Amino acid sequence: SAGQRLPGQTLTGGAPADDVAVKLAEARQALGVDSAAAIAAYQAVLEIEPRNAEALTYTAWLVVQNGSQSGDQGQVRDGLELLRTAVEVDDTYADPHCFIAITSANILEPPDPATVVSEGQECLDRNPPAALGPAIQNMMAEAGAEVTPPTT
Numbered sequence: 180s181a182g183q184r185l186p187g188q189t190l191t192g193g194a195p196a197d198d199v200a201v202k203l204a205e206a207r208q209a210l211g212v213d214s215a216a217a218i219a220a221y222q223a224v225l226e227i228e229p230r231n232a233e234a235l236t237y238t239a240w241l242v243v244q245n246g247s248q249s250g251d252q253g254q255v256r257d258g259l260e261l262l263r264t265a266v267e268v269d270d271t272y273a274d275p276h277c278f279i280a281i282t283s284a285n286i287l288e289p290p291d292p293a294t295v296v297s298e299g300q301e302c303l304d305r306n307p308p309a310a311l312g313p314a315i316q317n318m319m320a321e322a323g324a325e326v327t328p329p330t331t
Contacts, residue, residue, distance in 0.1 A: 199227050214241055232269035240278045247286045255286055273305035284318040292322035
């Protein structure tokens, strides 16, 4: 065991991949509790891995939520664009598709039923978090879609 371990480093010296995992864990803990801390942790991930789908998705979702809370539709639209960027980075990741559907149904003014249906189905087809599936199906039904079971 030669060498020096600095504060905050792991036994292997704190490789960037380790830093990403730590920052993602910090962001997940802060999500829903401290938006500023969550955004800071996700931004730290994006500095290391600019194409990290989770960090892009949840940064965008926090932008949408902030826009919704402040009544700023421009910010909501900015968040939607960031969610679309997350989809471009990893189309197999369900969460950005789910958040686009939710935003298009419940936050965007005026709502966008066509996007609710198309992105809702994309979400369902990608095995979304269990809590989101029924809500997405309900939004799609309210938007006039015949909801098809996930294709997974």
